[in-house]
Amino acid sequence: MNNYQRVHPRKPAGIENKRAFLIGSGIASLAAAEYLMRDGYMRGPQITIFEESSLVGGALDGTGNPEEGFVARGGREMEEHYECLWDLYAGVPSLEEEGRTVLDELKELNDIDPNFSKVRVIYNRGEKQRSTSLGLEEKHIKELTKLLLSKEEDLGTTTVEEYFEPSYFETDMWLYWRSMFAFEPWHSVVEMKRYMHRFIHLLPGMSTMRGLVFSKYNQYDSLMLPLKKLLEDKGVNFVFNTTVNDLEIDIKKKKKTVTAIHLCKEGKEEVIKTGEDDLVFFTNGSMVENFSFGDMHTAPVLNRNEGACWALWKKLAQKEEAFGKPEVFCSDIDKTKWESFTITAKGPKMRQLLEDFAERKFLPHKTATGGIITIKDSNWLMSVTVNRQPQYKNQPFDYTVAWAYALYPDNKGDFIDKKMSECSGEELLKELLYHFGIDEGDMEAYVDECIVIPVMMPYITSQFMPRLQGDRPHVVPKGSVNLAFLGQFCEIEGDCVFTVEYSVRSAITAVYTLLNLDKNVPKIYLSQYDIRALAAAIKTMKSEHEGFITRLVESVIRKKLKNTTFEKLL
Numbered sequence: 001m002n003n004y005q006r007v008h009p010r011k012p013a014g015i016e017n018k019r020a021f022l023i024g025s026g027i028a029s030l031a032a033a034e035y036l037m038r039d040g041y042m043r044g045p046q047i048t049i050f051e052e053s054s055l056v057g058g059a060l061d062g063t064g065n066p067e068e069g070f071v072a073r074g075g076r077e078m079e080e081h082y083e084c085l086w087d088l089y090a091g092v093p094s095l096e097e098e099g100r101t102v103l104d105e106l107k108e109l110n111d112i113d114p115n116f117s118k119v120r121v122i123y124n125r126g127e128k129q130r131s132t133s134l135g136l137e138e139k140h141i142k143e144l145t146k147l148l149l150s151k152e153e154d155l156g157t158t159t160v161e162e163y164f165e166p167s168y169f170e171t172d173m174w175l176y177w178r179s180m181f182a183f184e185p186w187h188s189v190v191e192m193k194r195y196m197h198r199f200i201h202l203l204p205g206m207s208t209m210r211g212l213v214f215s216k217y218n219q220y221d222s223l224m225l226p227l228k229k230l231l232e233d234k235g236v237n238f239v240f241n242t243t244v245n246d247l248e249i250d251i252k253k254k255k256k257t258v259t260a261i262h263l264c265k266e267g268k269e270e271v272i273k274t275g276e277d278d279l280v281f282f283t284n285g286s287m288v289e290n291f292s293f294g295d296m297h298t299a300p301v302l303n304r305n306e307g308a309c310w311a312l313w314k315k316l317a318q319k320e321e322a323f324g325k326p327e328v329f330c331s332d333i334d335k336t337k338w339e340s341f342t343i344t345a346k347g348p349k350m351r352q353l354l355e356d357f358a359e360r361k362f363l364p365h366k367t368a369t370g371g372i373i374t375i376k377d378s379n380w381l382m383s384v385t386v387n388r389q390p391q392y393k394n395q396p397f398d399y400t401v402a403w404a405y406a407l408y409p410d411n412k413g414d415f416i417d418k419k420m421s422e423c424s425g426e427e428l429l430k431e432l433l434y435h436f437g438i439d440e441g442d443m444e445a446y447v448d449e450c451i452v453i454p455v456m457m458p459y460i461t462s463q464f465m466p467r468l469q470g471d472r473p474h475v476v477p478k479g480s481v482n483l484a485f486l487g488q489f490c491e492i493e494g495d496c497v498f499t500v501e502y503s504v505r506s507a508i509t510a511v512y513t514l515l516n517l518d519k520n521v522p523k524i525y526l527s528q529y530d531i532r533a534l535a536a537a538i539k540t541m542k543s544e545h546e547g548f549i550t551r552l553v554e555s556v557i558r559k560k561l562k563n564t565t566f567e568k569l570l
Contacts, residue, residue, distance in 0.1 A: 176374075382435070414434065
C-alpha cells in the first residue's frame with residue numbers, strides 16, 4: 001500500500017446496527033475482525049467468532065510444555081513484501097514491549113539477525129552439499145520461461161509432472177522448491193506459476209533461504225496471541241467448541257443473502273437469524289482439519305472422515321455454483337496429506353548434533369539452522385529445521401525444539417523398514433539420526449533425551465490440487481449481500497495460497513467489499529515486472545549455461561532496451 005492509499009475511510013452508514021459472524025478462528029477470521037473495527041468502525045461486541053475447537057490459530061499453532069513435549073503442525077514462511085500481513089501487524093501491540101508493535105519487534109529482530117542457511121541439503125548420511133547451483137539445463141530454463149509467460153486458462157488442470165520433462169525433477173531447483181513450498185509432482189502447475197511470479201525476487205536466495213523473515217517464537221505465540229488479545233481487549237466475542245452446520249441463504253437472480261446460521265454449541269443446536277445488515281465470513285476449507293497426534297510409541301492415525309469445515313462448504317456449494325467446488329480439493333487424501341513431527345530435546349547431545357549440521361550455535365533469540373535442512377536421498381524426502389530458540393515462551397533455554405516434515409509418508413524409510421505413516425515418534429527420530437550419520441548402537445543416547453510428537457494432516461496440501469476457474473469462490477461472490485469467503489480456498493487473482501499473506505489479503509478484501517469502504521487493499525508486490533528482479537533471477541538460473549542465458553537476454557531484452565537508461569542494468 002503506497003502512502004497515498006493510507007486513508008481513513010468514512011464511517012459506513014448504519015455500521016452501529018450491524019453484526020458480524022465469523023466461522024473459524026484462523027488468522028483470516030481474526031484479521032477480518034480487526035479490519036471490521038480498524039477501518040469499518042464496528043465495535044468489538046458486534047463481532048462473534050465461532051470456533052470448533054477450544055483454541056484460535058488454525059494452521060498457525062504451537063503448544064506444549066517441557067514435561068510432555070512441544071508441538072507445532074507446521075509453520076508458514078514469510079518475507080518482507082507481505083504487504084497485507086505487515087499492514088495488519090503494524091497495528092497490533094507487542095505482548096513483550098510496551099509502545100511497540102508486532103511488526104516493530106519482528107523487523108528489528110530480522111534486521112539484527114537476518115536469515116541465512118549455511119547448510120541447505122545433506123545426503124549420504126550427513127555429507128553436506130556445498131554447491132548452491134540450481135542445476136538447470138538449457139531445456140529446463142526454456143520450460144520455466146515458457147511457464148512464466150503462459151496464461152493460467154491455457155494451463156488448466158495441468159500438473160507439475162505433466163508440464164515438465166522427467167529430468168527437471170532431478171534438478172536441485174526442484175529439490176529446493178518442493179522442500180521449501182511443499183509442492184508434489186501431482187500438484188497444479190498454475191500454482192507453481194503463481195509462486196514464480198510472486199516470489200521471483202527470492203530466486204537468488206533459494207539455496208540459502210536468504211530473504212525470508214522469521215518470528216521470535218512459534219507463529220502461535222508471536223502472531224496469533226497478540227492479535228487475539230487485541231480483539232479480546234476490544235470486546236470481540238470468541239465462542240469455542242461450536243460447529244456451524246449450515247447457512248440458510250436466500251438466492252435470487254442478482255442477490256444472495258444469508259438468512260440464518262445453524263450451529264451446534266457444546267452439543268446444543270441453535271439457530272441465529274440474520275439479515276442484510278449482518279455480515280457472515282466463512283473460512284471455507286481447512287489445511288489442518290482432522291489432524292491426529294501420535295507419541296513416542298504410537299503412530300498418528302490417518303482420519304479419513306469428513307470434517308465439519310469441508311462438510312459446510314459442500315452444503316453451500318450445493319446451493320449455488322458461485323460458492324465453488326470443494327470436492328476438487330478434499331477428495332483425494334492420499335495426494336493432499338503429509339506428516340510432520342516436533343522434537344523436544346532435553347539434553348545437550350541433540351542440540352550439539354543439530355548445531356554441527358547447521359554450522360552455528362543456538363544463541364538466545366538468534367536464527368538457528370536458517371531454514372530447513374533437506375535430506376536429499378531420504379526415501380521420505382525428510383527436512384528438519386531449528387528456528388530461533390527458545391521457540392516457545394515456556395521453553396527452558398537448555399531445551400532445544402526442532403521441527404521436521406516429509407512429503408512421502410507412504411514410503412518405507414531408509415533405516416526404519418516401515419512406512420513413515422506407521423512409525424512412532426521414536427522410530428521417526430531414529431530415521432532422522434540415521435541420515436545424520438548416527439550408528440544404530442549410538443542412537444539410544446539421543447532417544448533418551450528427546451520427546452517426539454508426530455502429526456498426520458490429511459488436507460495439508462489440498463490447496464495445491466489442480467483446479468479451474470470457478471473451483472474456488474471469489475472472496476465476495478457476485479451478488480452476495482452479506483457473505484464472504486476467507487482463507488486458502490477462495491480466489492484472489494495473482495496471489496499465492498499456503499501463505500499467511502493470502503489469508504490476510506482475503507480478510508481485508510472481504511471487509512472492504514462488504515462494507516463498500518473507499519479504501520484499496522494493499523497491492524501485491526509485483527516483482528515479476530521489476531527488471532532488477534528479473535535480471536537477478538536470470539543470473540541465478542544461468543549457472544553453467546551462461547551462453548544460453550546471454551543469448552536469451554540479447555535477443556529478448558537487450559534489443560528492446562538498447563540505447564536506454566535501463567540497458568546498463570543488464
